Amino acid sequence: MPDKHLSTQFDAELGDISTRVLEMGGLVEAQVAQAVYALAQFSSETASQVLLGEERVNRMEVEIDHDLSTIIARRQPTARDLRLLIAISKTLGNLERAGDEAARIARVVQRLIGLGMPTRMHTPLGDLSFEASLATASLRKALDAFARLDAEAAFEVIKQDNQIDLEFDGLMRKLITYMMEDPRSISAAIDLVFVAKAIERVGDHAKNIAEQIIYVVKGTDVRHNPLATVEQIVK
Numbered sequence: 357m358p359d360k361h362l363s364t365q366f367d368a369e370l371g372d373i374s375t376r377v378l379e380m381g382g383l384v385e386a387q388v389a390q391a392v393y394a395l396a397q398f399s400s401e402t403a404s405q406v407l408l409g410e411e412r413v414n415r416m417e418v419e420i421d422h423d424l425s426t427i428i429a430r431r432q433p434t435a436r437d438l439r440l441l442i443a444i445s446k447t448l449g450n451l452e453r454a455g456d457e458a459a460r461i462a463r464v465v466q467r468l469i470g471l472g473m474p475t476r477m478h479t480p481l482g483d484l485s486f487e488a489s490l491a492t493a494s495l496r497k498a499l500d501a502f503a504r505l506d507a508e509a510a511f512e513v514i515k516q517d518n519q520i521d522l523e524f525d526g527l528m529r530k531l532i533t534y535m536m537e538d539p540r541s542i543s544a545a546i547d548l549v550f551v552a553k554a555i556e557r558v559g560d561h562a563k564n565i566a567e568q569i570i571y572v573v574k575g576t577d578v579r580h581n582p583l584a585t586v587e588q589i590v591k
Contacts, residue, residue: 366431372422373457380416381499383409385492386453388558389459392488394465394482395551406462411456417448439575443568447502450561454495456555460584464547483530484548487523488555494520494562501566507573510566511590520559527552
């Protein structure tokens, strides 16, 4: 009976941690969406909201990480439970860094508005929005796979990362073309290069979360493996 009680208590603690991670993930996803909206609409107010959200995300990461350390020290979990706790810790880091990328976009928006750039910009904001929609969709799918510990859904996130990378490469070519054709756009285009890279990194963080899910479910570290190898492990 005592063992069962401890097991039930441990499961409850894991469930609470997982719920809070998903809550944090939802905040980060909203941050990224708000940052892209701030860029598309040149909204200083929305950009400020993103930066305020960053503070909350940072607090959540510290609090959850502290509770994770306490659980590991007190429960001394083994096997899959330990893998899950390690994966949660790494997921926290990826979510926090994705939030940092959203904040970086918000700061670029504030800088562009401060320089009065929106009135004379002719840059591919639509393409940036599309890249961002792919990245936020990947993050959403990664969080859903995390909630269900679904390795196959996680693998789909990893596959989608290639599409985000292709969009990023296409954006780079367009921005270089804009700078060559109109030297007056160079300053704004360079800022948008950093935005495009920030969005691409959000996709990378979603991929990293997906890799951690596969590690929990399959017990195999799939980082730095070819896509075909990862597929074999998942299937």
